Structures are given as C-alpha cells and as structure tokens.
Amino acid sequence: MALLNHFKKLFFLLCLTAVFIGCNSAAENRVDIVVINGHVLNVEIAETERARRTGLMHRKTLDWDSGMLFVFETDRRLSFWMKNTYIPLSIAFISSDGIIREIQDMTPHSLEPVVSRNFVRFALEVNQGYFEASGIRVGDRVTLPEEFRRSRIPGI
Numbered sequence: 001m002a003l004l005n006h007f008k009k010l011f012f013l014l015c016l017t018a019v020f021i022g023c024n025s026a027a028e029n030r031v032d033i034v035v036i037n038g039h040v041l042n043v044e045i046a047e048t049e050r051a052r053r054t055g056l057m058h059r060k061t062l063d064w065d066s067g068m069l070f071v072f073e074t075d076r077r078l079s080f081w082m083k084n085t086y087i088p089l090s091i092a093f094i095s096s097d098g099i100i101r102e103i104q105d106m107t108p109h110s111l112e113p114v115v116s117r118n119f120v121r122f123a124l125e126v127n128q129g130y131f132e133a134s135g136i137r138v139g140d141r142v143t144l145p146e147e148f149r150r151s152r153i154p155g156i
Contacts, residue, residue: 011151033125035143036100039134045145048069052078056125057084067126071075071148074121088128096121098142098149103131122148 029044029051042065046052052070056062072078075096083087089106093116101118108125116123124142131137144150 003101009130028143029068032145033070034067034145036136036140037134039065039136041067041124042068043063043069043124044071045071055080055085056089058086060086062087062089062127064127064130067124067130069144070123070125072121075121077116077119078123079113079115080106080125081113082106082108082125085109089125090128090131090134092124092126092142093118093120093133093146094122094124094142098144100136100138100140100142103136 029046031042031044034041034043042063044051046055046068049071052072055070056068058063065079070078070080078093080091085106087107088108091104091106091114092100093102093104095101096119101120104114106114106125122142122144
C-alpha cells in the first residue's frame, strides 16, 4: 500500500511538471535585445523550427518594448499567419544586412498569410503600432544581437 501511495505521488508530480512545462513553453526561447533608431527592444529569439512555428501563439499580452525575432539560416521570402495569436502585431521583415525591407500589420487569429515581398533573413514581431509610434520605418537599420551580426551578417 505504501508503494502504491508513493507511485501516486510520483505520478502527480510528473503531471504537475508536464503542465508547468507546457504553460511555460515561451521560456525555452532566450531573450536578447535589438536596437532600432535608439529604441531598445527585449526580444525572444526564435531560431529553431519549433520556436518559429509557435511564435507568439496563445499569449494574451506582450510588453510594449518587447517582441520576437525570428531567425532563419538563409535569405528567403517569409510567410507568417496569426493562428492562435491574440495580440495584434506588426512585423518587420529584415534583410541579412540588418535593413528593414518592409513592415506589415497582422490581424489576430487570421489564417491569411502575411508574406514578405523581398528575400529576408529575419522577421521582428512587436505590438501593432509600435513601429509607427517609435518613428521606425522601412530602410532603418536594426542592430541585431552580436552573434547574428558576426556569424550571419558580414560587414556589420
């Protein structure tokens, strides 16, 4: 009987751990900063396939000076959607040389793809209106985390 109670407690702890990990899946992304025109943003780095696929889904809030930087291995046309995303977002498509090539707004829960017109290496999602309110425009340079400047963006 004591052994059965021990296994019940162990099972409960395992279930609790699984719930905690599932609720905190965002914690798997490391946080870094990007700077645009003197504006500092705390961004989660989504550089794995799993992190890019999940993005900002299921979140109810996002701090004004926060976002998510999606990192890709090669330049390509990127496509995003807002499935299971509650927060209205703006997305900046950024070339491998750190220049914003386009900015688009995205609608919560929309399954309509938001596709870059240009081949780009990065995408930065922030609260909708952040870029406009901060005076950030197409053509502005983004200071990316050091590792991306060194290893992926020659000359910056």
